[in-house]
Amino acid sequence: MKIFDSHTHLNDEAFSGEEAAYLEHARKLGVVKTAQVGSNTVLNCKAIELAHQYDNVYAVVGFHPEDAKDFHSDEEAVLREQLTDEKVVAVGEIGLDYHWDTSPKKAQWHVFEKQIQIAHDLNLPIAIHSRDAMEDTYDILKGADVADIGAVMHSFNGDVDWLNKFLDLGMNISYSGVASFKKTKDLHEAVRQTPLDRIMVETDAPYLAPEPLRGKQNEPAYVLYVLEALARHRDMNPDELAEATYQNTCKFYGIKE
Template sequence: MLLVDSHCHLDCLDYQTLHQNVDDALAKAKVRDVGYVLAVATTLPGYQAMTQLIGARDDVAFSCGVHPLNLEDSYDYGELRRLAAAAQVVALGETGLDYFYQKDNLELQQASFREHIHIGRDLDKPLIVHTRDARADTLAILREENAQDCGGVLHCFTEDRATAEVLLDLGFYISFSGIVTFRNAEQLREVARYVPLDRILVETDSPYLAPVPHRGKENQPAYVRDVAEYMAVLKGISLENLAEATTNNFSRLFHIKL
């Protein structure tokens, strides 16, 4: 059985007290059948530091992008395109819109999001999309920029069924994190039951959002198994079937043979 953590900030884990190093964190994941990780960038300097920290590995892939909450320091779109063109980069992002934490730079967020889509289409690499309190604009921009041409995933999904329906119509995948295990997440569980098995991914978003029964602890790739076990119950299937489906979905979306 192979589980994939489809969204992890692997460079941000606690390597002082929780893990000895990246090898240690990934070894703990493998003990729980989590054998592959997508390490996600949120700034361009962060992408470069992350790839230097992790190095070339056969169990980690990288994304390259600028998070909507990290636009206070302007970045060069040409540099994004250059870095994202690297063979080790399988996706653009994470990108998107966040109107919950920042409302004073909406035009800049939207421009950055559109540029990620343009580059994703040009490079034929999918998008990793973040959205918070920005549902309408996120979906509108995805449509306007023909994001279905490169595809992508709405990561750490917390929206409603109507949003899921639009994303599925665009050919996007929907990724569930530890939030689906939280006590007050019944609406999200309803969406998880609705989304077809061939469009689901699982993730940790480590080091954030540790699932039950690890709430209050720092999240890590090993805990994606807890998300997968919970999702398997929601879908009424075995963990093995859930793992097979989500791993196949990951391979298909990110053009990675696993």
């Protein structure tokens, strides 16, 4: 079995200085590739550094909605330059977050739309963050021709109706440890109904540790437990699902074996 953790944050301070050990632990559990995702200038730089330090690590860089208030012309220029790096495979994570009151909604909308345009300019896929903002996220994506570049709903936590809306836009769907929680029944049904060629798997570490490790600090190795939960929901062989999600993620990020 080989697994691709499509969205994780070894660039987070929680892993500082121990990245190699966490990647080795992941490798022992079959996690052979990871995408390190940024959210601001500092974390974007760290993601790129890690991607160049390790062969099977890739970087996704962009401005998270919580950091939208800090995205100005200077930051845009730096981001555009970072996105030309050979190890950068997508723009992200970008989107809307109405849970944390750190950036005004208008700033979030502007920065989200601006980064989608940058992705179109550079022909890169986008990784979408949406928290307590599903309707506005969908409305922006609906008018953005995202099927032309590729887009994934990171850590999707919606029901089947929302699943179908995003699938109709041509998007991929990535599931995190939330899909392993016992009470997220609507999400379990979404997992079952996600087409096999559109599903991806992630940890979002150090957040959202899956069962049976819920409440602990998450890490890329634990994507194995997310994968096993998805396989149970879909009544699939985990090896088959691992292969499908691995190939889907490589295709999405434009990574050739």
